[in-house]
Amino acid sequence: MAQGKQLEELFEALKNENIVKTKQDYCNLMNIDYKSFSRLLRDELNYQINPTNFEVLKKLDINIEWFITGQGSMFNSDQTEMIIGTRPTKHNNHFEYTKNDNVIYLNVYSGTVSAGHGEIAIDSEIIGQFPVIKEMIDSCLAEKSFIIKVKGDSMTPTLYNNDYVIGNTELNHTSGEGIYIIRMYDNFLVKRIQFNFDNTLTIISDNARYERQIIPIQNENIQIVAKVVGWVHKHLY
Template sequence: MDINEIIEKLKDILSSEHPNRKIFDKDVASALGMSKESLSHLKKKNGVPYEQIAKFCAKRKISINWILFEQLPKSLEEETEKYTRIKHFTRINASAGGGSFNYDEDYEYLSIDKKLLDSLYKSNNSNPNAIAALNVMGDSMEPTLLDREVILFDKDNLDVSKGGIFIVSTNAGLFVKRVALKVDGSLELISDNKSYNSDIIVPDELDTIRLLGKVIGKVALV
């Protein structure tokens, strides 16, 4: 990254703002809020005043990536649109009694390729707003889900008629279990790890649990 090339770009921008006069290094320094001596010193070291350039660009609504890397805003938008952000509740764990779940809890954003999310659905079309992420804790779902893996679940998919793995909120805490609907209307909560017994939730007790969504994928550990 050459400071002289960057200065020439800044001169071009300033020239468009002041078409009737020639722009010098001292004008660039002034626009950056620096002394001409400071800018001269940076030129000798090939140093880049990133913070000052960022403020210069923000004031004029110019992409700093264009100034520094010659990346056009349109290309950045196209690249950014490839990814979508989902809420990752990093402080909430499922399968080891993580407690109740509140969508207002602290969360971070996890950026995932939209095509990857779409591939998790037969329709090949996902709704990122309905997808959230949690951490697995414990070994009750091994080998399917491992301790500390991040799982993705669809909050809009609560249909247990065809089975699947769901996030289940119970009086004992938050769990990730394989759920099977029994003929009598009860639900069986199954651990893939055969060292753990299944739990049966009879129809009269269904109001003591809440399904939060179906697990659709995971971010696996290597």
Template sequence: MTGVILASFCNVSVGSISKYLKGGTPDVENAIKIARAFNVTLDWLLTGNGPKTWNKSHFQPKPVPTPAPQPELVQTASSVPAQLLDDYVFIPGYSMVSAAAGTGSLNDSETADELYAFRREWAVSDAGIDPERAAIIRVDGDSMEPTLSRGDVILIDRRDTSFSRDAIYVFQWDDGLFVKRIQRATNSCFDVISDNPVYDKKTIHPAELDNFRVVGRVMWAGHRM
């Protein structure tokens, strides 16, 4: 494979590829592009250590409501090369927790079994996320189509537990875990809205709030291709 073809395949410049072929080290952005192009992990690409290939599907991000770059799914923060740690934050993922179909839960006793690396510039500076108070879970069901689909992953800001604005939230209601659009209504009520028009709007009255717990606000969603 020539340098020109390799550059096109990885979506980086020919000059950069030429430098790397002579022993240069790619910067973070190009390293991620090369790793994705060849379906290998950043750890293996830069150090030769750790698993070579990803064991999870790639995710194409879509803005809900704020756009974000595609995250890297890693095993542990220690598996990421030291030179990348300053550029990324790591957010725990809960692969066994899903919302929208009305099953599951997310509380402080849950144990994360995945870790997603997001660029610090977006997560902290742009989106204002605190990685220690954030979580990633999966979406089940079709009630939020076309905004959210079954199998999507969503990033939750767990600091926002009071419906501070009209937005998409994850919440516990009785024994179910849901992801819905929440809007303030009259008389201290809240409207629970499914983006899929097949599902009816529901209204939460103050007397029902004892069985209601807000988990957090959805800040980003990744769509499974």
């Protein structure tokens, strides 16, 4: 969902408050490549609301629902109802607003999963929350979902280095071909998995430079941790 109109309105509001003076100041504040700014305003590119940019919006007191959908007030301080009645409430593995809101907050973990050779393992520390529109994820999946960063290039052009994936631990078995977070020996990887009729798995990297691997499903060195049910690109096209 594009945010060109919201970005333009926010620039004018911050300029009126003397928080920024120029478009370059605004781009620096919002982690925007200045060369891409005009394309963002024309909705030719999407502003990536990754955890870093989410923290920027939080510090500016921006209403995330307004920024994503264009609905409601620009600033949280403009919303008495939100301040009084819809503070985030923790539910198991996720944070969500009341049923009248359109945003779910998922936990972000500090580690990474490798889309390469698996040198980096998952760290279980939760470092914050990340907003996701409810329509992007089934409500029944939210409580078992989390967000973690991808490292490496083996899943390009589907996933790029430093993208964020939404993993669901309830879908950690044979729930159809798709992209999964897996543990292979002591490494955590994000790969496309194909379940074969002969009780084997084909581990596929979307990047053609990497070879496929076929392994038995019953292998103590392989564990399917979570299915990837969505992702957020940090990569600018």
